[in-house]
Amino acid sequence: MNRIILHIDANCFFASVETAYNPSLIGFPVAVTGDAQARHGIILTANYIAKRTFGIKTGETIISAKSKCPKLITIKSNPKKYLRHSSLLRQILSDYSNNVEPFGCDEAWVDITDIAKDFKTAKEIAEEISLRVKRELHITVSIGVSFCKVFAKFGSGYKKPDAITVITPDNYRKIVWPCDCSQLIYVGPATKTKLKARGVFTIGDIARTPPEKLKTWLGKNGLLIHSFATGDDLSLVRRTYSKPPPKSIGNSTTANRDLVCIDDVKRIFFVLADSVARRLREKSLCANKISIWLRRCDLSSFTHGAILRADTDVAFEIADTAMRLFCECYDLSTDKPLRSIGITASDISAYTPNPQISLFADDFVRTRRRALELAMDSIRSQYGYYSICRASLLADKSLTHFDPKSENVLHPVGDFNAVRPSA
Template structure:
C-alpha cells in the first residue's frame, strides 16, 4: 500500500492564550505571564508566556507551584471569549487557502493543501503565507510543520517554536523519525514510554527495529499504530468539521460521602483509568469535566479547557482537584463522581488490518 502523495500543514499558535493577553495588555509584554488560576488557589496553569517557561512553568502545573518557581509572574484569568474571537480570525485565513481544515483546538489545526485555492505548488509557500497573514491580521505568531502526513506535520510544527517553520519531505522522513526521542511520538504517554524504554526503545530508530509481532505482543492493538508511524506511515485524512468525541469514567459510591480526601482518592482512580484509555487510543483532549452528583441526586459539572492537550492521569487529577473546589462537595454529601476528557485532539486511530512495511523511498518524490 503506497501512501497518498499529500501535502499536509499543521499550524500551532505560539503560547496562544498568553500571547493574546500580552497583545491586548501592553504592560504584560516581556513579562512572565501565567494564564490560569490564582497563585494562592488550587487552580492550574492553562498556558504561560515564553518568558514564564524559562522558569520551568508549564501547562497543567499547579498555580501554587508556578508561583514558587517565579514569584514575579503575572497571573491572569482566562478570557475564552477573546481567544475564540482570535481563533475565528485565524480559521478564516485557513479557509481562504483550503476547505480541508481540521481544527484540533482554538490554537491549532491540520490543513490539507494538496490542492489549494491559491494554486500554489509548494505547501511550504502556503504555510509561509498563512503564518505571515496571521501575524499581519492578529499581531500574533504561529509555528508550522509541513509534511506528507499528519503525524510528521504535527511533530514538525514543534521543532522551531516560536514562529518557526519545519518541512519534512519523504526523503527526510526516515532520518527525522530515527532521531526522535520516543516521548515525542504522539500516542506515547508516560506509561507507554516507560514500558518502551524497558524494552530498549528510546528513539524512532529503536522502535523501527521491532517487528509487528513484537509490538502487538507488548502493546496490543496499538502495536500496529507504533509499527506504522516508525515507518512514516499515517493514512489519516484531514477531516473538516469532525465530530467531537469524549473519554470518561464515573462511579456511583456504595454510600454517600462528605470526606474530601476520600473523594480525591476516588478521583485519582478515575483519572488513572481515563489516562490509560487516552493512552490506549493514542489521543488526548483539550477540556476536562468533573461530574458530581449529590446525595439528593442534584448533578453539577465543572469544566476547564487547556490551550495544550490533557493526556495523562497526572494532568487529569490536577485539574479535577481544582474543579472539585468549585463545588459544594464536602459541605454536601456526594453519591457519584466522574471525570471526562473531551475535545479530543485526534480521531481514535483505526489500525490497518494488514502489515505495512514500506521503505521510506516508496513515496513518489513530491514538492513540499
C-alpha cells in the same frame, strides 16, 4: 501522489492572546491561570519567558510558579477571548483549503494538496499563513509541513516558537527518527515506559521494531504507532463543514476626533470601503446593497442604505455609494458632528467574473479600478497593510491611518459594536 498537509500550532496560545490584547505585557513573564477562588489556581499556559527563563510549567500551582518567579504576571483565563481568536485562526486557514481539521482550540491540520504542487510551494504557503497570523491576530504559530498528518504534527512541535519545519519522504528518517519516542503522537508516558523497558527509545527504534512485536507489547496501539513512525499514516484531514456565505460584511470606526466636514467623512469612508471590498474579494463574494451607519457626537445613531445597480466588490463603488447615501441624509454644516461612521455590504452572493468587457465607459472604468484594487491586495498581502494607500488619504493621517481589518480583530468588544465582525 504525495499529499501535502500542514499542522499549525499556536505558540503559548492563551498567554499570546492576552499579549495580543495588551501589548504592554511583551517582554514580561506572563501566565494564564485557572480561577484561584474556584480552587483552580493552576497555570494553564505560560509564555516563553516564564517557561524558559523561570522553568514555569503548565499545570503547576500559582503559588509554586510565583515562588520561582515572584514577578510573574498572572491573568485569569478568559475563554471567550481564546475561542474568538481560535475561530479567527481557523478562518485564515480556511482561505487555503476546505479541509481544515481543528485539534483542540489552538491547533489544526490543513490539507493543501490541491494548491501546493511540491514541498517548496507548501513551505511558501506556510510562510504566508505564519505572516498573516502574525499581522492579523498578533500571535505566532509553528507549522509542520509533511505528507501525512502525524509528521505534520511532529513538525509543528519540532521547532518553536514561530518556526516552520518541512518533513518529506526524503528527510523524515534524518529528522524524525532520532527523536525520543514520546514526541510521536499517542506515545504517552505509560507507553514510553513500556517501550524503554524493551530497548526502544527513539521514533526510529519504533519504526525498526517488527509491528507484530509492538502488537504483543502494546496491543493494537502498537500497530498504530508503528505506522506513525514509518510515515504510513493515511488518515485524512477532515473536511470542514461548509459554511454558508456571510449575510453581510462591514467595518466601522470611531474617529480620533469628531468629524466636522464632508472631507473628513469622505476620507474615512475610503478606508472603510477599501477594507470591506478587500474582505469581499478575499472570500470571492460581492454585494448588492450598501448601507452606512452614522453616530453623532451625542451618541445617537442611524443607518441608511441603498440597492446597487450591479453587484460589487470594488472599493471605489462602495465609497461612492456611501458618499451618495451620506449626502442624502446628513449635512454637517447644520447637523451635529459625527463620532463614528461605518459601511456595511449586504445582499451577498458569490462573485462571478464577467469575461466580456462591455463597450460602456462605466464598465471599462470599473474593470480598471478592480484591477488596481487587486494589485493593492497583493502588495498588501506581501508587504503589509500600510505599504500602499490612496494619496488622498495622506492629507490627514491622524484620521485615516488605521487598518479596519486588524482593528476588527483586536478589539472584538469595541464600543457600539463598531468593530463587530459581521463575516
